[in-house]
Amino acid sequence: MKSVIESRVAERVISFRERSERECFVNLLNEAEKTVDSLLLADAMMALSDSLLRLRPEKPLQPPRLTPLDTLPVGPIFKADSTKTDNR
Secondary structure (H helix, E strand, C coil): CHHHHHHHHHHHHHHHHHHHHHHHHHHHHHHHHHHHHHHHHHHHHHHHHHHHHHHCCCCCCCCCCCCCCCCCCCCCCCCCCCCCCCCC
């Protein structure tokens, strides 16, 4: 009778250990999956933000000042003749 009880206890202990190891393994895989997903997402976000910053063009240089083609002072096109009178 004692050997039957000991064998049943040993079977239950083995079953408990196997079940506990499976649960621990599944929990470990879930935890590792979350960690890897977080690292991959962070890496992708960093690469994306770096690539977007590099695509932004630099501010263009100010164009050189253009000199006017005609540098003469502005004046009337026709000069008024003071000797002429208006006869209408």
